[in-house]
Amino acid sequence: MIEAENIVYSIGGERILANIYATFQPGKITAILGPNGAGKSTLLKCLTGALTPDNGSVFLDGKNLWDYSLDALSRMRAVLSQSAPVNFPFTAHEIVTMGRNPYSFDKTDAWNSEIADDALALVDAWHLRDRSFPTLSGGEQQRVQFARVIAQIWERDEAYLFLDEPTSALDLKHQHHLLDLVQRLCREKRLTVVIVMHDLNLAYHCTDNCYFIKEGWIRGGGASRELINKDVISEIFDLAPEYAAMRFGGELSE
Template identity: 35%
Template sequence: MVEVKNVSKQYGNKNVVDNVSLQIAKGKITSFIGPNGAGKSTLLSMISRLISKDSGEIFIDGEEVSKCNSNELAKKISILKQSNHINIRLTIRELVSFGRFPYSQGRLTKEDWRYVDEAIHYMELEDIEDKFLDQLSGGQQQRAYIAMVIAQNTDYILLDEPLNNLDMKHSVQIMKVLRRLTDELGKTVIIVIHDINFASCYSDYIVALKDGKVVQEGPTEEIIDSSVLKGIYEMDINIEHINENRIAVYYA
């Protein structure tokens, strides 16, 4: 379980994350939603220790992240940020193998390569695994980076807007993969996502942030409600239930 206790982060005079406390259950997909500037990505980065918190505590399975050994933490948490820039020329397969670094320190074993192959298969990249990243579309690159995260084989997978640059087909593919990782392998997925439709269809739990604070949280069916969403986004949002697994969101 992830426990966030009274965590804050300030840039200049602005409280980007303001005294946030929450618990994130294991084996579920938890989505962070909310307007731009709500503090979603900053909170995600603090949970993974990519950036430091100014105050408060964050526990992963009972251990405070600031006290964790970096290599051991990398075996427990993987994170994919919005922008990824690698300045060396790599193939997809080489990139995905980077996910095994916490275990192999660059000397990959047969077991490491098995995880690489499984991750490439998960993301349906076998046919292009030997292509260089600079030969790929933005969507293909994003799928390759997600495969790298999968290869890291952590209990917790943190993703910051992973559907950026993806068309509908590949967005659905990625969300289905995350659902499988959760349901079949017991992974815990924490995702920053703007698309309320995808959040509604694939999340177990939703945390809504606004102005650096948690303003609503709960099971998906409780948060995906027109009146609740209106309070989060300060605009009229109409929800049409297509079936038990799909909704359509309309912004008035």
């Protein structure tokens, strides 16, 4: 379980996150939703330890995030950022194998290579194995990077998986393939999954719980199929109620 307690984060005197309280459960996919600039990615970075909040704490299984060593964290959580530019001509397989770095001293190269291959196959990218990563399309690169984070927590149950806009560059087929895979791994391995998303229809259908953020403040939290509705969407995104109903009413609860 992840617990965020009173998280506050500012940049240059401007408050980005304000008194955030949130809980993320094992075996559940929880979406962080909201407008551009609301603080979604900043919150995700605070949850992973990439950013240190000005105030408040993050607890993993009841233990303060900052009490874990980097080695321990690398074995219990994996993070897919919005962008991870790679300019060197690593192959797709080499990129995925980088996810196995925490195990380089206690697992053989052959073992780690096999897991990298399995992860590539799982995300429908095995055929890209020997391609130079910079030559891949944006969607192909995103799938390879997703395989890397899956490889990082391959052997571990009840790990933490943080995903920041993981479907942004994917076509429709691979959007659903990736989210179906996340759902399956979440159930089978009791992962705690935190995912930043913009697509509310995907969030409605593919996540268990969600939090909305607006201007750095949490606006509610609960089951996705209850909270993602035209009234909440209208408030969070400053849309006229009739437009929210027209745009989302066919998919979402009233």
